[in-house]
Amino acid sequence: MTVGMLGNGSSETLNPVLTLTSVDFMRTTALFDLLWATGPDVASVVPKLAASADPSPDAKKWTIHLREDVLWHDGSPLTADDLVWTLKAWGDPRSTANGSVAPVIDFSGVRKRGPLSVEVPLKLSVGEFPTLVSVFGFGIIKNGSTPAQLATRPIGTGPYKFKSFTAGRQSVFVANDDYWDGRPPIDTLIVDSTFTDDTARVNALLAGNVQVAPRTPYLLARQNASSSQARVMKATAPNAYMFSLRVDQPPFDDVRVRKAIKLIADRPALIDGALAGYGVPGNDLLGQDAKYFASDLSREQDIEQARSLLKAAGREGMSVTLQTSNAAAGLLEAGTLFAQQAKAAGVNVKVQKLESSVYYTDAGGWMTRTFGENLNGMAYPSLTSAYLSQLWTDAPYNDGHWGSRPGQGDRPLFDAIGALEEARAQELWNEVQQKQFEEGPYLIWGNADFVDMVAPDVTGLRPSAAGPLNNYDFSKAGLSA
Amino acid sequence: MSSVAAPPEATVAGSEPPARAASPGRPVARFLRRRLAAGLGTLLVASVLIFLATNALPGDVAQVVLGKSATPASVSQLRTDLGLDEPLVERYGTWLAGAVQGDLGQSAVRRAQGVPDAPISEIIGTPLRNSFVLALITMALLVPLSLLLGTLAAVRAGRATDYGVSYGALVLGALPEFVLGTFLILIFFSQLDLLPPVALVPPGASPLANPDALVLPVLTLLGVSLAFCARQVRAGVIQALRQDYVMMARLGGLRERRVLWRYALRNALGPTVQTFALSILYLFGGIIVVESLFAYPGIGQLLVQAVSTRDVTLVQGITLVLAAIYIAVNIVADLIVVLLVPKLRTGLR
Numbered sequence: 069m070t071v072g073m074l075g076n077g078s079s080e081t082l083n084p085v086l087t088l089t090s091v092d093f094m095r096t097t098a099l100f101d102l103l104w105a106t107g108p109d110v111a112s113v114v115p116k117l118a119a120s121a122d123p124s125p126d127a128k129k130w131t132i133h134l135r136e137d138v139l140w141h142d143g144s145p146l147t148a149d150d151l152v153w154t155l156k157a158w159g160d161p162r163s164t165a166n167g168s169v170a171p172v173i174d175f176s177g178v179r180k181r182g183p184l185s186v187e188v189p190l191k192l193s194v195g196e197f198p199t200l201v202s203v204f205g206f207g208i209i210k211n212g213s214t215p216a217q218l219a220t221r222p223i224g225t226g227p228y229k230f231k232s233f234t235a236g237r238q239s240v241f242v243a244n245d246d247y248w249d250g251r252p253p254i255d256t257l258i259v260d261s262t263f264t265d266d267t268a269r270v271n272a273l274l275a276g277n278v279q280v281a282p283r284t285p286y287l288l289a290r291q292n293a294s295s296s297q298a299r300v301m302k303a304t305a306p307n308a309y310m311f312s313l314r315v316d317q318p319p320f321d322d323v324r325v326r327k328a329i330k331l332i333a334d335r336p337a338l339i340d341g342a343l344a345g346y347g348v349p350g351n352d353l354l355g356q357d358a359k360y361f362a363s364d365l366s367r368e369q370d371i372e373q374a375r376s377l378l379k380a381a382g383r384e385g386m387s388v389t390l391q392t393s394n395a396a397a398g399l400l401e402a403g404t405l406f407a408q409q410a411k412a413a414g415v416n417v418k419v420q421k422l423e424s425s426v427y428y429t430d431a432g433g434w435m436t437r438t439f440g441e442n443l444n445g446m447a448y449p450s451l452t453s454a455y456l457s458q459l460w461t462d463a464p465y466n467d468g469h470w471g472s473r474p475g476q477g478d479r480p481l482f483d484a485i486g487a488l489e490e491a492r493a494q495e496l497w498n499e500v501q502q503k504q505f506e507e508g509p510y511l512i513w514g515n516a517d518f519v520d521m522v523a524p525d526v527t528g529l530r531p532s533a534a535g536p537l538n539n540y541d542f543s544k545a546g547l548s549a
Numbered sequence: 550m551s552s553v554a555a556p557p558e559a560t561v562a563g564s565e566p567p568a569r570a571a572s573p574g575r576p577v578a579r580f581l582r583r584r585l586a587a588g589l590g591t592l593l594v595a596s597v598l599i600f601l602a603t604n605a606l607p608g609d610v611a612q613v614v615l616g617k618s619a620t621p622a623s624v625s626q627l628r629t630d631l632g633l634d635e636p637l638v639e640r641y642g643t644w645l646a647g648a649v650q651g652d653l654g655q656s657a658v659r660r661a662q663g664v665p666d667a668p669i670s671e672i673i674g675t676p677l678r679n680s681f682v683l684a685l686i687t688m689a690l691l692v693p694l695s696l697l698l699g700t701l702a703a704v705r706a707g708r709a710t711d712y713g714v715s716y717g718a719l720v721l722g723a724l725p726e727f728v729l730g731t732f733l734i735l736i737f738f739s740q741l742d743l744l745p746p747v748a749l750v751p752p753g754a755s756p757l758a759n760p761d762a763l764v765l766p767v768l769t770l771l772g773v774s775l776a777f778c779a780r781q782v783r784a785g786v787i788q789a790l791r792q793d794y795v796m797m798a799r800l801g802g803l804r805e806r807r808v809l810w811r812y813a814l815r816n817a818l819g820p821t822v823q824t825f826a827l828s829i830l831y832l833f834g835g836i837i838v839v840e841s842l843f844a845y846p847g848i849g850q851l852l853v854q855a856v857s858t859r860d861v862t863l864v865q866g867i868t869l870v871l872a873a874i875y876i877a878v879n880i881v882a883d884l885i886v887v888l889l890v891p892k893l894r895t896g897l898r
Contacts, residue, residue, distance in 0.1 A: 072844075077854025078672060078863055079658040086662055161622035162663075215663025234752040235659070236854050237846055262749060264853045268844040271734060271746035429612050 069254045069526070069545060072269045072278035075261035077236040083218035084207025085154075085163045090283060091261045093204040094540040095233075098241050098257055099141075100207030100224035103132065103151075104198045106449040106539060108532035110306060110357035113202045113449065117146065117225065119184075127193040127488050134184040138248045140210050141229045148180045153211040155188065164205030167464040168457055172200060193486030195493055196359070199450035204539070227252045227543040237262055253528060253546030270521060273298055279523040279547070282536045285397060286344035289519045298521045303531035304348055305518045306356035308444040309338075309402060311390070311511040316472040317438050319388065323507050324381040330367060330511045331374040332413050333406060339514045342402035346519060350512035353501055355454035357447065357533050360484075360497040365505050374413040387416040388439050393427040396443040402513070403441055435467050442467070443516075447534050451497055452485045459504065468509020476507075577887060584883055588876045595872040596648065600641050603865050611657075627661050631862070644865070653866035658858055669866035673851060675752070677870065680840070680847035682756050684832040686763065687770045692825060695775055699782020699821075700814060706787055714779060722776025726838040730769040734842075737765060748845040756845075766843045770836065774828045781824040785817030792816070819890040826882030830875050 084096035138146035159175035177189035228241035335349035392403035407417035426432035448454035461471030484496035528544035659667030748762040837849030
């Protein structure tokens with residue numbers, strides 16, 4: 069089976085500690101396992117290498133117990149030492165994992181507590197700790213693995229074993245006969261990343277050169293929906309498209325102006341215009357579909373109220389510059405559409421297009437821009453994961469600068485994150501989300517579907533809200549005869 | 550009659566003693582030396598421009614490479630790894646000294662991934678060969694086809710054949726590569742199901758192992774460049790046909806075919822060779838679009854990926870190699886012109 073993906077040239081890697089892009093995630097998921105995977109419904113986690121995990125009563129220390137029956141690709145058994153080594157790798161600031169867990173895990177206190185048990189002390193109480201490590205960047209590596217070895221001859225526990233790899237071209241993996249969850253039905257899994265063009269990828273699928281084209285652009289999927297050579301798989305997903313409003317700078321330091329901007333958006337029109345209709349409206353809250361998510365809150369366009377809020381704030385007829393780019397499909401379109409919608413409320417939005425290569429750098433104003441656009445791209449497996457990433461004072465991706473003003477304190481948030489008891493957690497999360505809904509820095513207008521195309525004879529792959537093809541889960545992938 | 554039968558160079562060279570024209574060895578060697586020196590100078594200037602341009606791009610290289618996930622610690626680590634802490638002039642010197650010895654440095658992104666040794670010269674080897682294969686096949690078809698069509702159109706100037714060739718070529722040439730390529734895919738794959746729509750080449754395999762897959766990329770490149778070349782040949786031949794020596798040759802009773810191929814076309818080849826040289830240069834540029842469209846693993850694809858992943862050192866390396874190819878092709882083309890067109894050779898001295 070061959071999977072066709074857009075390539076990233078020399079940046080492609082098989083090192084699960086350094087994965088950043090879809091093609092890396094696809095490959096490392098085939099070679100390595102997580103402790104837990106985000107469940108297909110996003111509201112739960114599915115155990116992989118972890119058999120169980122016990123929190124201390126204050127949820128400030130978690131003991132992880134590994135499965136007993138797991139073998140590395142070289143035949144040696146999985147042990148607690150491997151997890152200790154992996155945690156050490158996550159503690160390296162260069163790792164993908166580091167950004168999101170550095171504020172949480174007390175790396176210096178990690179201890180082996182048995183042949184298959186590891187104690188992980190935390191810097192704060194976290195009730196849903198397993199969700200934090202159930203996303204890409206958290207693959208488990210073997211004790212002693214070095215970056216050089218992981219990049220060239222990786223040894224994992226995953227459903228496929230490494231055979232060959234040329235960055236920007238192709239990787240060849242073979243089925244792992246000893247996989248703890250059963251040998252995959254296919255013998256060889258090839259990931260071809262020569263593609264720089266989505267049309268070529270879909271053509272290759274139609275011609276039979278590849279059997280799977282994950283994350284197909286919506287228009288191409290629509291054009292080929294009735295083809296006998298391909299099947300379109302679609303999942304409604306928490307793939308959040310958003311505008312970020314910086315809460316510590318005029319004009320968005322006034323909560324009335326932020327609310328007005330959120331009321332201006334015609335969400336269904338944005339989904340039609342920027343996502344070709346493949347999505348559902350968002351309610352300005354992060355973590356859609358996750359446990360404790362406030363799905364009962366919703367917001368619709370209300371130009372009259374927006375006008376009166378702007379008037380009360382003394383910002384009638386204001387001009388703002390929106391910075392956007394082609395860094396993700398649909399961002400520029402959404403920005404342009406929003407600028408048109410804003411005219412109805414007398415707001416003049418100037419759309420400034422930045423080069424996608426600098427959009428996420430200091431030079432492009434990443435993390436400092438007053439008004440910008442973003443796509444989250446992956447499901448947050450819990451509200452804890454979403455808010456720790458983006459919505460507290462020192463969050464690594466706090467581009468709205470939330471927490472910078474009195475009254476935006478992090479306290480109720482950290483109580484919610486630390487709560488172990490469900491009813492209590494729900495209550496606290498409701499409070500946090502209500503405040504975000506009224507005052508938060510994000511206008512989340514839509515959640516885009518995950519759309520993948522596969523050949524008609526492909527079996528064992530499924531779309532899910534957790535990620536494209538259930539986060540590139542190829543462990544059961546097969547081809548019908 | 551003897552003056553008519555004499556080769557055209559004698560006629561054109563006018564007052565030049567025939568002996569000079571007959572022994573062109575030394576002037577050509579001197580021309581080549583001068584041209585090579587100028588070429589190296591140009592390459593040096595190009596290298597400065599490439600280095601400055603890639604360094605003038607907004608954003609620190611290390612930060613750009615690490616992207617959204619960059620932390621101050623990882624940025625400073627990569628800066629040290631890549632020697633970015635050195636002053637600009639020193640870095641240029643190191644880079645140039647390496648390039649002269651065939652060492653284009655290390656891929657910034659691969660190094661950021663923890664790969665201990667990622668020489669750029671190794672990364673670009675196979676894609677460069679693949680692109681050469683595509684360009685050479687295209688040239689092998691382009692040269693005879695455009696000579697034939699261009700001459701045919703020139704001889705039948707103003708008649709149906711001419712209009713057919715000229716307008717047909719014009720229409721093809723006016724289409725951007727991705728339109729023509731998509732159109733060909735539509736016909737030969739979607740409708741007729743005759744040819745594959747992509748030209749995937751597994752690592753280690755030769756692109757020639759699966760010749761079917763090369764047909765559509767070559768046709769696309771050919772379609773787009775044929776127009777330009779055939780029209781240049783046509784213009785050159787028409788002009789040559791109006792020259793006195795052609796008239797004299799005809800008056801002298803030579804057969805039209807001989808007049809055409811030996812007298813007119815040969816002198817029309819000067820600008821034509823330059824046109825072909827331009828086409829080769831275009832093939833290395835236009836090939837980027839075509840490679841992307843057909844997912845062909847060539848240097849264009851590599852450049853696109855290097856740019857999109859902001860692998861700055863790889864972009865530098867590829868651009869320098871492309872610049873060197875451009876300059877080399879130009880020198881070779883000039884040399885061929887000089888050897889082909891006698892009047893230039895005699896004017897060299």
